Amino acid sequence: MSTATTTRFGAELRAICGAANVVDDPALLRGRQVLGVVPSTVVTPASADEAAAVLRVANENGLSVVPAGGFTAQNMGRKPAQVDVLLSTSRLRELEHYDAADLTIGVGAGWTVADLAAKVAADNLFFPGDPALPERATVGGLLATGFCGPHRQGYGGLRDYCIGIRFVTGDGHKAKGGGRVVKNVAGYDMMKLLIGSYGTLGVITSASFKLFPAPRQTRTFIAEFPGAAEAFQFRNQVLRSPLDPICLELVSPGARQLLHGFGSDGPWLVLLRAAGSDPVLARYRAELGSAVARELEGINEREAWRALSNFSHTVEERCPQSLLLSLQLPLREVGPILQQLATVSASLKHAVIGRFGAGHLLVALWQPSGSTVQAKAFADAIAGLRHRLPIDASIAVLSCPPEVRADIAWIATPTHVESMRVVKKVLDPNDTLNHGRFLF
Numbered sequence: 001m002s003t004a005t006t007t008r009f010g011a012e013l014r015a016i017c018g019a020a021n022v023v024d025d026p027a028l029l030r031g032r033q034v035l036g037v038v039p040s041t042v043v044t045p046a047s048a049d050e051a052a053a054v055l056r057v058a059n060e061n062g063l064s065v066v067p068a069g070g071f072t073a074q075n076m077g078r079k080p081a082q083v084d085v086l087l088s089t090s091r092l093r094e095l096e097h098y099d100a101a102d103l104t105i106g107v108g109a110g111w112t113v114a115d116l117a118a119k120v121a122a123d124n125l126f127f128p129g130d131p132a133l134p135e136r137a138t139v140g141g142l143l144a145t146g147f148c149g150p151h152r153q154g155y156g157g158l159r160d161y162c163i164g165i166r167f168v169t170g171d172g173h174k175a176k177g178g179g180r181v182v183k184n185v186a187g188y189d190m191m192k193l194l195i196g197s198y199g200t201l202g203v204i205t206s207a208s209f210k211l212f213p214a215p216r217q218t219r220t221f222i223a224e225f226p227g228a229a230e231a232f233q234f235r236n237q238v239l240r241s242p243l244d245p246i247c248l249e250l251v252s253p254g255a256r257q258l259l260h261g262f263g264s265d266g267p268w269l270v271l272l273r274a275a276g277s278d279p280v281l282a283r284y285r286a287e288l289g290s291a292v293a294r295e296l297e298g299i300n301e302r303e304a305w306r307a308l309s310n311f312s313h314t315v316e317e318r319c320p321q322s323l324l325l326s327l328q329l330p331l332r333e334v335g336p337i338l339q340q341l342a343t344v345s346a347s348l349k350h351a352v353i354g355r356f357g358a359g360h361l362l363v364a365l366w367q368p369s370g371s372t373v374q375a376k377a378f379a380d381a382i383a384g385l386r387h388r389l390p391i392d393a394s395i396a397v398l399s400c401p402p403e404v405r406a407d408i409a410w411i412a413t414p415t416h417v418e419s420m421r422v423v424k425k426v427l428d429p430n431d432t433l434n435h436g437r438f439l440f
């Protein structure tokens, strides 16, 4: 963007959002880099109307816009050639509706996940979204990335409990999918497309969710297994039983070495988190039998699950040269893919955790110490996994070493990527949003 355009555009943005909410002083923008690219302007609209006006101006001027929430996942995708406007959602903080009796809430996209959870917890209600770093991750970012943490087992994915999304298209029109009440399903497919669109189809300005009664108490049962096969047998036994855990997490020996508090060495673990009264928890204990080696409650339990939710960021911190993948799989494929992993990444070390009773795995791959990062080994591992994946599965690269970023296929790939491309042409005809970062 030329200086002349910056000045003209800056003036228009100030007229829309107020001078205090438009920053284009380069000295103040360095901390807001997107994959090393300093944005020309950061603008912070306070409403959907302001966001729409900003996008209209950007669209008409051929500027690129990157929506930004808590900045916990801005290192995904290809490096953008330039970022003209970083559109921060931090002022989209309205409480649009809240009906505790009807178990529904609607909030601005700039709410952090932790604030939303605390708001409803005051009424003994529960919001199951459990991203890494919930104090920073926003509702908009959560929906845009579409990932779920360990609660996926008991509460489903975002598409199950998000009931409506309000958004602004790339060319600056306000739109919505779904509604504010559970029974309203009009526009549902549009809502589903926005979830996991990585900020390429629209800027999410607010969303409505179904809530759940807060569990009275929880307990986590930890089982240990010499190999993955035994862990899968245990999973199948649980899934066939009347038990209905809220989390069921697989932790590989490699993952134990990376996670804090899981022992630096040891066999495969399965953590099962149950909710209910004392008799219900006693029933779990009896049903699970001798497989259970330990139980966690209270602060120890919360810390263990927090560590699992933060796994990917721990990997980035402790193993910055690793490739981190998120795999969404049909249940029947989870076991075979784990077997495949050993074959396709023979020269690499790996760590795996995931909601293996719901088909979501996080896989970290890295070179053994001493060897240099080889893009080919990573690319081969991705290709090997993709080759094995059925059509109804997806694989997304969450992070990779900077040296191989340009060579990795950033296949942040929802299964419906083709429909995404078609929808992108309609909603964002000039490719204003997250230009060039993803495949759609």
Ligand SMILES: Cc1cc2nc3c(=O)[nH]c(=O)nc-3n(C[C@H](O)[C@H](O)[C@H](O)COP(=O)(O)OP(=O)(O)OC[C@H]3O[C@@H](n4cnc5c(N)ncnc54)[C@H](O)[C@@H]3O)c2cc1C
Residues within 6 Å of the ligand: 066, 067, 068, 069, 070, 071, 072, 073, 074, 075, 076, 089, 109, 130, 131, 132, 136, 137, 138, 139, 140, 141, 142, 143, 144, 145, 146, 147, 148, 149, 198, 199, 200, 202, 203, 204, 205, 309, 310, 311, 312, 313, 316, 324, 362, 398, 399, 434
């Ligand atoms: C390495 C890595 C690991 C992750 N691990 C997990 C995990 O274990 N569990 C989990 O649940 N999630 C995980 N995520 C996903 C992500 O951290 C969370 O979903 C989080 O909620 C993102 O929120 P944010 O506000 O920080 O988004 P940001 O980092 O600000 O943005 C993330 C993406 O969403 C877009 N975006 C942000 N806000 C909006 C909006 N309002 N409208 C449209 N697009 C928007 C951005 O353009 C960007 O593409 C991971 C992400 C990464 C990169």
